[in-house]
Amino acid sequence: MTQPTLADVATAAGVSVATASRVLSGARFVSDDKAKAVRKAITSLGYRHNAVASALRSQRTETVGLILPRYSTGFLSALIESVSDALDDAGLSLVLRYSSDGEAHDADTVEALLARRVDGMIICPPSEEVSRDAIAAAGRVPVVQVGRFIFGNSTDSVGLDDHRATDLLVGSLAASGARSLLSVGLSADVPADARRIGALRASCAVNGLTFVDAIEADAVLAGGVAAANRLVDTGLEVDAVVCANDDVAHGLTTVLRLNSVDVPGQVQVASLLDVSFDDGDSRAITTLRHPWEAMGQEAVRLLLDAFGGGGTAGARRVTFAPQLLLGASTRGVTD
Amino acid sequence: MTQPTLADVATAAGVSVATASRVLSGARFVSDDKAKAVRKAITSLGYRHNAVASALRSQRTETVGLILPRYSTGFLSALIESVSDALDDAGLSLVLRYSSDGEAHDADTVEALLARRVDGMIICPPSEEVSRDAIAAAGRVPVVQVGRFIFGNSTDSVGLDDHRATDLLVGSLAASGARSLLSVGLSADVPADARRIGALRASCAVNGLTFVDAIEADAVLAGGVAAANRLVDTGLEVDAVVCANDDVAHGLTTVLRLNSVDVPGQVQVASLLDVSFDDGDSRAITTLRHPWEAMGQEAVRLLLDAFGGGGTAGARRVTFAPQLLLGASTRGVTD
DNA sequence: TTGAAAGCGCTACCAG
DNA sequence: CTGGTAGCGCTTTCAA
Numbered sequence: 001m002t003q004p005t006l007a008d009v010a011t012a013a014g015v016s017v018a019t020a021s022r023v024l025s026g027a028r029f030v031s032d033d034k035a036k037a038v039r040k041a042i043t044s045l046g047y048r049h050n051a052v053a054s055a056l057r058s059q060r061t062e063t064v065g066l067i068l069p070r071y072s073t074g075f076l077s078a079l080i081e082s083v084s085d086a087l088d089d090a091g092l093s094l095v096l097r098y099s100s101d102g103e104a105h106d107a108d109t110v111e112a113l114l115a116r117r118v119d120g121m122i123i124c125p126p127s128e129e130v131s132r133d134a135i136a137a138a139g140r141v142p143v144v145q146v147g148r149f150i151f152g153n154s155t156d157s158v159g160l161d162d163h164r165a166t167d168l169l170v171g172s173l174a175a176s177g178a179r180s181l182l183s184v185g186l187s188a189d190v191p192a193d194a195r196r197i198g199a200l201r202a203s204c205a206v207n208g209l210t211f212v213d214a215i216e217a218d219a220v221l222a223g224g225v226a227a228a229n230r231l232v233d234t235g236l237e238v239d240a241v242v243c244a245n246d247d248v249a250h251g252l253t254t255v256l257r258l259n260s261v262d263v264p265g266q267v268q269v270a271s272l273l274d275v276s277f278d279d280g281d282s283r284a285i286t287t288l289r290h291p292w293e294a295m296g297q298e299a300v301r302l303l304l305d306a307f308g309g310g311g312t313a314g315a316r317r318v319t320f321a322p323q324l325l326l327g328a329s330t331r332g333v334t335d
Numbered sequence: 336m337t338q339p340t341l342a343d344v345a346t347a348a349g350v351s352v353a354t355a356s357r358v359l360s361g362a363r364f365v366s367d368d369k370a371k372a373v374r375k376a377i378t379s380l381g382y383r384h385n386a387v388a389s390a391l392r393s394q395r396t397e398t399v400g401l402i403l404p405r406y407s408t409g410f411l412s413a414l415i416e417s418v419s420d421a422l423d424d425a426g427l428s429l430v431l432r433y434s435s436d437g438e439a440h441d442a443d444t445v446e447a448l449l450a451r452r453v454d455g456m457i458i459c460p461p462s463e464e465v466s467r468d469a470i471a472a473a474g475r476v477p478v479v480q481v482g483r484f485i486f487g488n489s490t491d492s493v494g495l496d497d498h499r500a501t502d503l504l505v506g507s508l509a510a511s512g513a514r515s516l517l518s519v520g521l522s523a524d525v526p527a528d529a530r531r532i533g534a535l536r537a538s539c540a541v542n543g544l545t546f547v548d549a550i551e552a553d554a555v556l557a558g559g560v561a562a563a564n565r566l567v568d569t570g571l572e573v574d575a576v577v578c579a580n581d582d583v584a585h586g587l588t589t590v591l592r593l594n595s596v597d598v599p600g601q602v603q604v605a606s607l608l609d610v611s612f613d614d615g616d617s618r619a620i621t622t623l624r625h626p627w628e629a630m631g632q633e634a635v636r637l638l639l640d641a642f643g644g645g646g647t648a649g650a651r652r653v654t655f656a657p658q659l660l661l662g663a664s665t666r667g668v669t670d
Numbered sequence: 671t672t673g674a675a676a677g678c679g680c681t682a683c684c685a686g
Numbered sequence: 687c688t689g690g691t692a693g694c695g696c697t698t699t700c701a702a
Contacts, residue, residue, distance in 0.1 A: 005679055016689040051451045052390045053679035056694050077412050084433050096431045098419050116386045340695055351673045388695035391678050
């Protein structure tokens with residue numbers, strides 16, 4: 001026994017396959033009695049729509065590809081879930097892939113999705129450099145980039161506003177009495193980091209802080225530890241430190257405290273990137289959390305819009321500001 | 336200008352579409368010169384395989400559906416990633432869906448995947464009750480269940496061994512001198528919880544502990560808080576508490592300490608379910624972490640095996656033991 | 671080893 | 687409003 005086809009349904013309902021198809025899609029008007037007969041046949045036969053055949057004929061798979069960076073340790077779950085939900089609402093399916101390790105292999109990931117004939121793609125680039133080939137490979141398929149890194153201006157994108165982000169953070173530090181600030185874990189060589197350093201400088205200027213230095217360090221816990229040791233050795237000259245992420249901030253804070261530096265009394269420490277999931281009240285590090293959920297929704301909205309409009313207009317860029325989460329590492333002032 | 340088809344390739348290479356197809360699939364032997372001509376035509380025309388047409392004809396989409404519970408706050412990322420990788424290795428694509436909120440709606444999620452004609456499905460049930468309809472709906476499509484909850488014995492599954500898990504935890508508590516134990520946040524009414532309570536009792540027996548009580552509480556932070564208040568009010572009678580998850584344990588520990596109960600000096604607190612991502616050295620709560628990565632790989636392995644074998648044999652069940660992560664809430668003894 | 675041809679199940683066009 | 691029908695692009699017999 002094989003699955004019933006639309007032809008079986010049509011026969012059982014005493015109509016043509018064309019009519020049966022129209023009932024399914026609801027595209028055009030079908031008389032009430034015929035429609036009812038078709039629906040009855042569908043349930044009685046246990047007919048199941050075949051999206052594959054439909055896609056081949058209509059040249060639309062009703063499917064969207066999502067490409068994520070590997071090793072994202074979970075903090076993209078909110079993005080996946082919101083993209084999935086938004087697509088679901090639009091009756092679309094989600095095909096998920098992680099971008100390959102190698103640089104050029106990224107294009108292969110896109111290629112696999114194109115072979116599946118996805119109607120569109122949402123890409124979350126692991127860095128600004130990597131995704132060029134991937135986006136080029138996409139060709140005429142609509143692409144939306146989403147995340148912390150956006151490559152170029154060729155596609156619609158949903159990103160974060162570095163300036164609003166640092167204003168939020170530096171403003172809070174300033175309100176708590178900070179006068180000078182340095183960054184740890186951002187390297188001027190990386191374009192995205194350079195922009196963040198620039199944004200920090202600007203925010204310092206606005207808030208009357210002195211931007212002392214940008215200490216380069218690996219953006220992991222050990223990097224924070226190393227930076228803290230350097231600070232202690234050279235003698236501390238700042239009262240606020242902004243780290244690339246929570247891990248760096250954790251390492252830095254821990255070592256500073258081991259060296260009898262009072263955090264946040266003497267030095268305030270904050271992070272630009274939340275990597276935790278604790279929604280608890282007892283947050284250790286003041287940090288900025290990215291609104292992944294809203295970003296995912298917006299990415300899908302842009303994509304659906306591109307399906308409809310045809311994408312003649314230039315690439316749109318939507319930005320969000322992160323949310324400031326106050327923790328024990330700063331003398332946070334809520335208002 | 337439209338995408339080139341295999342017919343275009345065949346024409347350009349001076350062969351039949353059949354031969355061109357054979358070169359692509361590598362199924363049967365094609366003479367070297369013809370194969371070379373086809374490959375040349377493919378690159379020169381920029382031909383891209385059409386998985387949709389291929390699927391319609393061959394009745395295999397080379398696609399696997401993954402159904403996850405909603406609101407899994409990120410701790411399933413490792414599962415998604417490992418499943419994705421394993422499928423990738425097998426040349427399969429991943430279609431992701433979150434199960435709907437309502438109970439019966441779960442079957443709709445499966446239905447959507449079946450309409451897409453996935454070759455198989457991996458389901459991570461949110462509880463044992465919910466997935467019955469979903470699995471029934473799958474019909475003859477191979478299904479593997481994976482996660483903390485497994486429904487029935489009708490499908491292959493990858494789960495966790497409650498007994499090995501509690502032995503690990505209770506053993507550690509016993510080695511640190513615990514003599515009596517109670518559970519918080521597990522309710523005897525829920526089958527899966529009942530099994531865990533049973534496993535705890537058994538582990539207590541083996542390790543010479545007295546299992547005092549199973550306090551029911553919501554499996555969230557507030558539940559831990561409520562349980563702690565109850566314990567303080569009624570006068571503490573145990574020296575070890577095992578909570579349903581980290582959140583409960585956190586709430587409980589915090590309130591106990593506020594009431595001047597020394598944790599872990601006076602009472603040790605542990606959790607059965609890790610929901611964090613901190614790999615840091617400074618873990619607050621002793622907990623059990625599930626090996627999601629290995630579980631995902633195993634799930635895919637079972638599924639691929641089902642594709643090949645035909646699944647005549649009975650349902651296989653693979654179980655893993657969680658990893659014990661020692662934290663500041665117990666007087667952990669590493670060995 | 672190769673080619674011709676018959677569909678896979680559906681949608682969309684074109685008549686009626 | 688409805689039915690007939692021509693494919694969508696590919697794989698897979700069946701002959702040659």
